[in-house]
Amino acid sequence: MEQQQLFARYQDLQKYVGWTEEDSGRITAVAALVEPHIAGLIDDFYAEISRHPAAGKVITGGEAQVQRLKGTLRAWLTQLFAGKYDSNYVLARWKVGLRHVEIGLDQVYTNVALSRIRNGLLEVMCHSWRGPLPELALTVKALNRLLDLDLAIIEDAYQYEFLQRQKRIERLVVLGQMASGIAHELRNPLNVVRTSVFFLQNAKNASAEKKNEHLDRIGRQVAVANDVITALSDFAKLPLPNAEPVHVRDLLAEVLSGVDLPKSISPSIACDDQLPAIVGDRRQLAIVFGNLIRNAVDAMPQGGQLCLRTVPDGLCLRVEIQDTGHGISQEDIHRIFEPFFSTKARGLGLGLAITKAIVDNHRGQLLVTSQPGQGTCFTVRLEGSTVA
Amino acid sequence: MSHKPPSILVVDDEPDICANLRDILSEFGYRVDTATSGASALELVDRGNYDVALLDLKMPGMSGVELFREIKSRSSGTVAVIISAYASTSSAEEALQAGAWQILSKPVDIAQVMQCIDEAVNQPLVMLVDDDEDLCDSLWDVLRSQGIRVKLAHNVASANKALQDQDYQVAIVDLKLPGGDGLRLCAEIREMNPGAKTILVTGFRTELEQRAGQYSGVDATCYKPFDVSELLATIRRLTNAQPK
Incomplete structure (x- = not known):
């Protein structure tokens, strides 16, 4: 999907959840409050993954990979609180979904992992909050909306990519069926042609009449083979119906x-x-x-x-x-x-x-x-x- | 081995290929009949006696494999060669499991077809006469997998009928048979088919020993339950055939 198209979709979803510029301001306002706890949340995130074999199986590169992934998660969290929810922001979320299909991560783990991050963020936010309580309630709502939008984009990307891959597999299946269908329909006439050629080359006492019979047969079966090709191309370009x-x-x-x-x-x-x-x-x-x-x-x-x-x-x-x-x-x-x-x-x-x-x-x-x-x-x- | 030219049944729903194989194989001295459907092929099988059946795998009504199973039950000594338009398919695999001799792919190479026919008819031809159909079917599979052609007969009458149609290298005969006696049948086989060696099979060792004087003409004896590898070795010895 095009980046601009994605962004338009994101903007539509923002309207759907009731996202406002004030929300944006509230999120950036707590960035400094959350920052000292980010490293702890990231460690907790990967520690939990390692406790679940079905989720942990996607980490195949050992500690080095975990370190890289921690860097990616940090970048994601930093961007989350930076307040700039533009098309690059959306594309980064989209790519997370694509990556999950690639590595074969079950979608349920995206949901529960995000739930864990969400709880962690809300906890440190409430714990470190020193301002008026009604404002905290609005900030919590804003963060929830933002995370819900992130999740929507990641899941959208996951579904899109998953279907694309599914279609590629189906195309290959159809191609396989096509190959065996065509093989059968062409090998039958070829079988006649090949045997008639053998007869014409090897029959020592064949009469002229017999030879003609075989030549006719070759001609007839070449026409059969040609009809197979015609049927295929007719199917490929079916004209629009007249009214x-x-x-x-x-x-x-x-x-x-x-x-x-x-x-x-x-x-x-x-x-x-x-x-x-x-x-x-x-x-x-x-x-x-x-x-x-x-x-x-x-x-x-x-x-x-x-x-x-x-x-x-x-x-x-x-x-x-x-x-x-x-x-x-x-x-x-x-x-x-x-x-x-x-x-x-x-x-x-x-x-x-x-x-x-x-x-x-x-x-x-x-x-x-x-x-x-x-x-x-x-x-x-x-x-x-x-x-x- | 057979002095008559091999008789071939060609079954393909494409009349042109039937005509071609008839022309070519007759040119090379084979006797050929053709059929364009399973039903008409079975009529021919019931009337004639074919050494080899060349069967198209995919035909309307009855597939080559279904047809082969029918032919096998009516004419167990006929060797089946399946001709398929696909390189490998599950139904071709099924045909081999059911005891078809070979799978050839379309478009066929005639030299290969003729080589295949010649190999098929050069396999030893054995008649197995036993009223135990399960035993017959099991032995058919075993012997067939060893490259031995097997004609099954479940009673004396069908054994006699088979002897009129063809010459056998070996006859394996059960001592107790419905409608006759195995020893008598062995003597008849030697008379009708002097080249045939006989193996008498029985589960009653004592009976055979009591009648020891009567079975001097039998080439070998075998007791049930028999050792299959021993039976195979005996057949090989009697036919001078090399293991496949």
């Missing part, structure tokens, strides 16, 4: 007629005749319904019922594609929209990822319910603004 009136009933019927349905599957379409057209991209919605219908068919290798249904839902329209197939397991159902996730023998595992991307681009929702052994129902919910 045109689409009659869902007609579209469903058209898509269904284009799917190669085995005889064992009986399809039905239940749509209201008076259904108004929705606004969307006809070509892209055809991909959505086509993918869902083909998945439903694939889920019923022993046959079953395929039911396409539209249900008006306020200003929205729900399109349901229901099958009586093998269903989706509990573990898989959270992953089916991930690109390159597939339970099928063939295919890249992009179908539902593309389907979801298209529905999202239509500002719609794609929902799924499934009962293993009973069947699955996908619902495409096209939002109000898309209804003509």
Whole structure:
């Protein structure tokens, strides 16, 4: 996050807790009072850490590291009482949070360590206070606000960095899935090409007809490999949807007629005749319904019922594609929209990822319910603004 | 070892690869059948007798590993080679655990495929006739891990059927069998398959001793519970095979 952005966020949080310029003045006024006790508080801070293995494990560099950290803590406390709560002040707090992610410090220890520092500071402040008591009460409030703001920034940084790292890990997982999906889809055509080349090089008595057959096969499988690349780049740059009136009933019927349905599957379409057209991209919605219908068919290798249904839902329209197939397991159902996730023998595992991307681009929702052994129902919910 | 050309079953859901492997392997003198699904492969297995099955790992309906388990239960002497598009996967590992002979990766190297087939059919072929299915399954695993092909038969009738299809180097026969007598079966084996050596297995030492005069034709005897390493050594001696 940018330093200025951080500072703006800090200023907003200052307003939230009711921080004022007077608070700032009160804090700087007690700086001299607290100063003689700082060294003792720092020693106590690190002595306590060493008593807790889960917190102490982050100190891997022995006494030398503890000395360095004590210097950092002193700088932090000095800055705390210096009264200059500018963008550099905020950035220093932010960096503490980042560092905690880096060294793997559990966030709970940030909270309890700060609680210990807070108690120590309040104790020495009250003990050394010689002024009027109402003013002490206001100073205590100011210090509490200041420390709460510090903690908020450190925790914010921690969360931000933690999520960033999490996302990097997820990207690597997707990359791994992608690599194995592409490997499978490309090695199959390569397998044919390689064996045909072997035949052409080694067959001594092959007829011209046989040779042509192998050349055709090579050509065909090169096209298959090329289609894999096309599918990948199509997925990478999905165009924004057109806005045109689409009659869902007609579209469903058209898509269904284009799917190669085995005889064992009986399809039905239940749509209201008076259904108004929705606004969307006809070509892209055809991909959505086509993918869902083909998945439903694939889920019923022993046959079953395929039911396409539209249900008006306020200003929205729900399109349901229901099958009586093998269903989706509990573990898989959270992953089916991930690109390159597939339970099928063939295919890249992009179908539902593309389907979801298209529905999202239509500002719609794609929902799924499934009962293993009973069947699955996908619902495409096209939002109000898309209804003509 | 077999004088007939090795018979190969190729199973892959890609018809082009089936056609290619058929063309190439027939060109090199193998007998080849192909199937594009697990179900049609099993129909072929029930009708024919294959030395080696080349199975695609990932197929719709039935995976290569599932298919291999089925083939193993119907045709235990068939050696399975799994062909996978992935360098290493858990299902390939599972196939090896289940007793598949080798995993080859796609795109396949034909020279490697043929070498693999030749190695597979050069492993000794043993028939194990025992009605104890658990014992048969355990011994199948042990012998298979030692590079020995094992055809299982649980009764005299299925042993006779197996003898008609193939020649065996060694037959391990239980003395007490449903539907017949082990000693008699040993004599029949020698008649139908003169090259085969016989090992008679029994848990009844006294019975065997009483009938000592009748088993002179048997090449070796083995008592249950038997010492597996001794049995392996006996098989090696009878087949002149080198340990794997």
